[in-house]
Amino acid sequence: MDKKNILTYQGLKKLEDELQELKVVRRKEVAAKIKEAREQGDLSENAEYDAAKDEQRDIEARIEDIEKILKNAEVVVEEEVDLDKISIGCNVKILDIEFDEELEYKIVGSTEANSLKGKISNESPVGKALLGKQVGDIVKVETPGGEFEYKVLSIHRAN
Numbered sequence: 001m002d003k004k005n006i007l008t009y010q011g012l013k014k015l016e017d018e019l020q021e022l023k024v025v026r027r028k029e030v031a032a033k034i035k036e037a038r039e040q041g042d043l044s045e046n047a048e049y050d051a052a053k054d055e056q057r058d059i060e061a062r063i064e065d066i067e068k069i070l071k072n073a074e075v076v077v078e079e080e081v082d083l084d085k086i087s088i089g090c091n092v093k094i095l096d097i098e099f100d101e102e103l104e105y106k107i108v109g110s111t112e113a114n115s116l117k118g119k120i121s122n123e124s125p126v127g128k129a130l131l132g133k134q135v136g137d138i139v140k141v142e143t144p145g146g147e148f149e150y151k152v153l154s155i156h157r158a159n
Contacts, residue, residue, distance in 0.1 A: 004074045006109030006122065008089050012075050015111075019066045022059055030056045069111050076109075083155050086130045088122050091158050094130070094150040097138070103150075106158060107131070126150075 007015070030052055037049035076089035086092050086107060093104045105120045107130065113121035120127045129141040130152070139150045 003072065005069045005072050005111050006074050006076060006088055007069075007112060008076055008078055008108055011108060011112035012070075012073060015066050015070060019063065019070070022063050022066070026059050027056075030059060074109075078157060081157065083157070084134060086133050086152065086155055088131075091156050092130060093153040093156075094139075095153055097149040097151060102153065105130075 033052035034049065034056065037043075037046055037052055040046060040048070043049050076087075078089040081087055081089040083090060088107050088109060091104060091106045093102060095102055105118050105126070107122055107127055108119045110121040110123045113119055113124065113127075122128065122131060125143045126141050126148075129139045130150075133139055133152050135152050135154060137152045139152065141148045141150065
């Protein structure tokens with residue numbers, strides 16, 4: 001059985017929009033590039049044709065990936081998330097005890113994770129350790145970079 005892909009509504013919408021863009025716009029663009037390149041004649045040494053075929057393959061692979069994700073998607077309704085404990089779909093503010101630094105993360109499913117935007121996966125070491133914790137809890141996390149300690153400061157919905 002395929003693994004469930006946990007998504008927030010925002011993550012689901014983003015994937016559906018990307019899929020629509022790939023199927024409706026990008027497929028037509030690459031088909032036009034291939035047609036143009038074919039019209040130039042000899043395909044054996046036609047760099048434009050090879051590049052367009054590579055692009056077409058990449059687009060089709062991404063479409064397949066997104067369709068697989070969506071087929072097994074489980075959407076978390078953020079408005080219904082219990083804020084008594086940390087779960088997927090909530091924002092959490094934690095204190096890095098060693099560095100006395102406040103950090104804020106949104107806990108999301110692995111397909112939506114983007115640490116640069118403060119979205120951490122429920123499957124990451126920090127995300128996994130935080131799940132189920134409550135305000136005031138101290139969490140020890142083993143990461144490839146060593147062991148870290150965090151104190152849960154608050155659990156809230158995204159603004």
